[in-house]
Amino acid sequence: MSLRPTVDFLLYDWLDAPALSGRERFADHSRETFDAVLDTCERIAREKYAPFNRVVDTQEPHFDGEKVILPQATHDAQKAYAESGMLSAAQDYEVGGMQLPYTVEAAANAFFAMASVSIGSGMLTTGNANLLMVHGTEAQKNVFALNEFSGRFSGTMCLSEPQAGSSLSDVTTRAVPDGAGFESDPLGPRYRLKGNKMWISAGEHELTENIIHLVLAKIPDENGKLVPGTRGISLFIVPKKIVNPAGELTGERNDVALAGLNHKCGWRGTTNTLLNFGEGKYPVQGEAGAVGYLVGQAGKGLHCMFHMMNEARIGVGMAATMLGMAGYLASLDYAKNRPQGRPMGPAGKDPAQPPVRIIEHADVKRMLLAQKAYCEGALALELYCARLVDEQHTADAATADDARLLLEVLTPIAKSWPSEWCLEANSLAIQIHGGYGYTRDFPVEQYWRDNRLNMIHEGTHGIQAMDLLGRKVLMEGGKGLSLLAGRINETIQRAIHVPELAAHANALGQALAQVGAATKAAWATGEPTDALANAVPYLQAFGHTVLAWIWLDVALAAHAAPESNARTGRLAAMRFFFHYELPKIGAWLQVVSSRDQTCAALPEEAF
Ligand SMILES: Cc1cc2nc3c(=O)[nH]c(=O)nc-3n(C[C@H](O)[C@H](O)[C@H](O)COP(=O)(O)OP(=O)(O)OC[C@H]3O[C@@H](n4cnc5c(N)ncnc54)[C@H](O)[C@@H]3O)c2cc1C
Numbered sequence: 001m002s003l004r005p006t007v008d009f010l011l012y013d014w015l016d017a018p019a020l021s022g023r024e025r026f027a028d029h030s031r032e033t034f035d036a037v038l039d040t041c042e043r044i045a046r047e048k049y050a051p052f053n054r055v056v057d058t059q060e061p062h063f064d065g066e067k068v069i070l071p072q073a074t075h076d077a078q079k080a081y082a083e084s085g086m087l088s089a090a091q092d093y094e095v096g097g098m099q100l101p102y103t104v105e106a107a108a109n110a111f112f113a114m115a116s117v118s119i120g121s122g123m124l125t126t127g128n129a130n131l132l133m134v135h136g137t138e139a140q141k142n143v144f145a146l147n148e149f150s151g152r153f154s155g156t157m158c159l160s161e162p163q164a165g166s167s168l169s170d171v172t173t174r175a176v177p178d179g180a181g182f183e184s185d186p187l188g189p190r191y192r193l194k195g196n197k198m199w200i201s202a203g204e205h206e207l208t209e210n211i212i213h214l215v216l217a218k219i220p221d222e223n224g225k226l227v228p229g230t231r232g233i234s235l236f237i238v239p240k241k242i243v244n245p246a247g248e249l250t251g252e253r254n255d256v257a258l259a260g261l262n263h264k265c266g267w268r269g270t271t272n273t274l275l276n277f278g279e280g281k282y283p284v285q286g287e288a289g290a291v292g293y294l295v296g297q298a299g300k301g302l303h304c305m306f307h308m309m310n311e312a313r314i315g316v317g318m319a320a321t322m323l324g325m326a327g328y329l330a331s332l333d334y335a336k337n338r339p340q341g342r343p344m345g346p347a348g349k350d351p352a353q354p355p356v357r358i359i360e361h362a363d364v365k366r367m368l369l370a371q372k373a374y375c376e377g378a379l380a381l382e383l384y385c386a387r388l389v390d391e392q393h394t395a396d397a398a399t400a401d402d403a404r405l406l407l408e409v410l411t412p413i414a415k416s417w418p419s420e421w422c423l424e425a426n427s428l429a430i431q432i433h434g435g436y437g438y439t440r441d442f443p444v445e446q447y448w449r450d451n452r453l454n455m456i457h458e459g460t461h462g463i464q465a466m467d468l469l470g471r472k473v474l475m476e477g478g479k480g481l482s483l484l485a486g487r488i489n490e491t492i493q494r495a496i497h498v499p500e501l502a503a504h505a506n507a508l509g510q511a512l513a514q515v516g517a518a519t520k521a522a523w524a525t526g527e528p529t530d531a532l533a534n535a536v537p538y539l540q541a542f543g544h545t546v547l548a549w550i551w552l553d554v555a556l557a558a559h560a561a562p563e564s565n566a567r568t569g570r571l572a573a574m575r576f577f578f579h580y581e582l583p584k585i586g587a588w589l590q591v592v593s594s595r596d597q598t599c600a601a602l603p604e605e606a607f
Contacts, residue, residue, distance in 0.1 A: 001329055003114060004042060005566060006376055007107050010383050014557040017387075020101045023394040034104045040084055041108040048077040049115035056119055056269030057446050061205070063261055068204045068271055077119045078207055081112070082151025087122050091133070095146060102393075106318060106386035110379065113322035117450050118269030123315045124202055128155025128214050130311065132237070135296040135304045139186050143247040144212050144237055154208040157312070158197040158215040158238075158275065159305065165199075166463050168302065169230045173197065173217040173277060175292060185293065186245040192289030193217050193238060194278035196259065199457070203273030204240075204258045210249065211240040213256065215277065215292060216301050227299075235301035236292030238277065242284065255290040257281040266449030310407070313415035313458050314385050320454040321378040324422025327429030327447040328371035334442075335359035335368060335432055358432070366580075367432050371425040373573040373581065377547045378418035380554050385414045402483055409480035410546065412468040416461055417543035419454035426451050465535035468542060470528060473519055481519070488512050488549045495552050498559060500571070504552055504578045511545045511582055514589055521593035533600040537588035544585050551577045 011017040012031065021029045052073035059071045081087070089105045091097025112121035129148035132140050147153040164170040173195025177183075182190045193215060197203075204211070215236045218226040226232060242252040259274040280288030296304045339355040358364045388410070391403035426448040430437035437444050455461045473481045488508065495505035522531040522538065551574040558570035591598075 001332060003111065003325060003329070004038070006379065007038065007110065009557075009561075009566070009570075010380055010554070011103065011107055013561060014380070014554055015103065015383060015387050017101065017103050020103065020390060020394075023390075025099055025394050026101055029100070029104075037089070037098075037100060037104060037108050038111075041086065041111045044077075044080050044084055045111035045115035048073075048080045049112055049119050052077065052119065053116035053269075054443070054446065056116060057266075060263065060268045061261055061271040063204075063258065067206055068258065068261065070205055070207065070269075070271070074119050074269060075207060077116070078122070079151070081121055087126055087129075087151055088149035090126075090130075091149060096149065102389040103383060103386040106314070107383060109315075110318055110322050110382075113319045114326045116269065117319050117323055118267040120202070120270050122151075122154075123312065123319075124157060125151075125153075125155040127311045127315070128157060128212060131214065131304060131307045132295065134307055135235075136237075137188055139245060140188055140237060140293065140295065143187060143243060143245065144239070147210075147247055148212060152208060153210040153212050153239075154202060154205075155212045156200055156203050156214065157305070157309075158200050158203070158213050160199045161196055162198045162274070166460060168216065168233070169228065171195075171216055171218065171233060172226065173215065174226065175217040175219050175234060175236055175294075176289075178289070178291065187243075188237070188293035188295065191217075191219070191236060191292050191294060192278060192287070193236060193292045194289060197275045197277065199262065200273045200275050201270050201457075203271060203275050204261075205271050209241075210243065213238040213240070213275070214295070214305070216305060217292070219298055230302045231299055233301040234298045235295040235304045237295055238290050238292040242291060252284060253282040255280065255282045255284055255288060265452055266446065267453050309458065310411055313411050314382060314389075316454055316458045317378070317385075317414040317416075317418045318382045320418035320422045320451055321375055321382055323447045323451040323454075324371065324375040324378065324418065324425035327426040327444050328368070328375050330442070330444055330447075331371065331429035331432040331437075332359075332368055334436075335364050338434075340434075364432055367428040369573060369576045370580070371428050372569065373551070373577045374418075374421040374425045376570070376573060377551050377554075377577060378422055380550045381410075381417065381547065382414060384550060385410055405476065405480040406483055406487070408475060409468075409472045409484050412459075412464040412472060412539065413543045413546050415458060416455070416464040416539055417547060419451075420461065420540070420543075421547075423448065423451045423455065461539070462536060465539035466532050469519070469522060469535045469538045470532050474523075481516075484546075485512060485516065488545075491549055491553045491556070494556055498556070500559065501552065501555055504548075504555070504574065507578055507582060508545070508548050508552055511548060511585055514585060515542055515545050518589040518593045522595060525595070529600065530595040530597075533595065533597060534592045538592045541585040541588035541592070544581055544588075548577055548582045 018031045020026045055071050055073050061068050061070050088097040089100040109121050125148050129145040132145040148155050161171050175191040175193045178190040178192045215238045216233050218232045242250045242254050244250050255278050257276045259276045262272040277290040284291050335358050338358045340358050342349040342353050343356055388403040388407050392400050429444040433442055436442050492505045492509050495501040555574040558567050561567050
């Protein structure tokens, strides 16, 4: 069983991706060029990534005192990825890109996430370089971004610190002007940075000639004090090795030192590091302090960083989805081959009969259909969001603005929903394998360990929930929420006329009304402490409603297709979602609407 037919169906039968070639930017593209990209990525993922997924898990990165050592397979896989041109797929032709729609780029990258998420397919490097293409100077684009797109350099994002994770306003990394004339450096205003950055993915390795760190730091005021809050945060390019304005390495190391590698539960193929900036281990021109170049305006660092974080959040959602999908396909294969137990018959189980394969048991089918509903639904959501990114960049002004607002509301769901439910899918995949699933002889435990990260990084579940209920559904007078409700109602209107889908259309209408009422009730007192006490149950209910909408919309496309096993499966996954999952929102929204304080009000001593 392969992922490709699902991707093709979603891209071509549901999202009509080839219609994008009607836009000037994508005029040279067609289904043929999209297929060629998908074919190449599928092949590289199959040959260079999938066979080594266990290798990168067991051969964790290690530091030999000088260098971080990674398996040869990681070097080979990343080289093949860079050579495919995927790092710059979305860029203009004139800088060597393919002007590929993001919808197709995201679909193509899904193959790598499924084959080996932690070998990585350059999400951080592309995100880092994309940010510089928007906020950097011409020199910063040429020297840093273009060398990242070519695969010569790689990128990181350095936000978190040991004492500042969710609360980035508390970062204490300092950046001070680097001597007289600091403003006239050709690579941008030059500063010296000192501080520690924790959890930095791909922060140290020998995979590329250089590593370009994008670092959040504060510039002290005239009294040497750091400006409190996020307003004081600026963004800096800090290369591991110093480069000249022609992009050549000068031979001098920048003052960025590896303080240690973190030993993770999963996702072990990517290094994770504590980095010390400016401690003096590698003085630059005899002086301690990491050399960094300001990106954009001072004090606007978080704004610039959000450019990278929004893309990264869709990427995280896609990674979670594809880990779920990998577990689904592995457990489907296992269930088709594992004989165990006998069928329930009118006369009870007959021990004289041969055992059946476990896929014949209703409960195993339930676990398979749950995984299919979670993972294919999540894939559809991620591709829908990717399509909105293309709308935002290439549609007429009004459509583009709608896409922007819809993305604001949907991004917390795109990041969080697969992180929770495709992780649950991985748990079900282990369950289907029984005891074997709990061993390292089968791949499913690794998928679960790899996936467990996704509810933590790029904004934890709790932080995403507060972003949704505390900001996104309220922003611009609630316009984003109204727009989303409008899209959901359009789907309901189409489905209500299809007898097989009409009941589901009604159920979705009721769910939408419940979410709307709960949003109002949560904010009825206007007190964030009341409204946000149950932000996570709100996120869960909102996410399930969005997924029910996505499934109903996908079901409309499936319904219109000729009879096939795939069509039967898609319609069944939609029904599963409506029968087994959507009713859960009642319990979640109950505590939201009543502003239940059971958790929030409990004194610490009572735990
Ligand atoms: C493997 C891995 C890779 C990572 N890669 C990177 C990277 O490349 N770059 C980078 O900058 N960072 C990276 N991170 C850091 C990641 O983004 C943080 O771990 C995350 O933001 C949470 O911060 P924290 O770990 O300090 O937890 P905390 O912020 O201490 O949170 C702990 C718990 O408290 C909850 N909590 C915190 N504040 C609130 C609040 N106000 N209200 C309600 N609940 C709250 C959280 O939801 C969470 O459940 C990575 C982390 C990991 C584990």
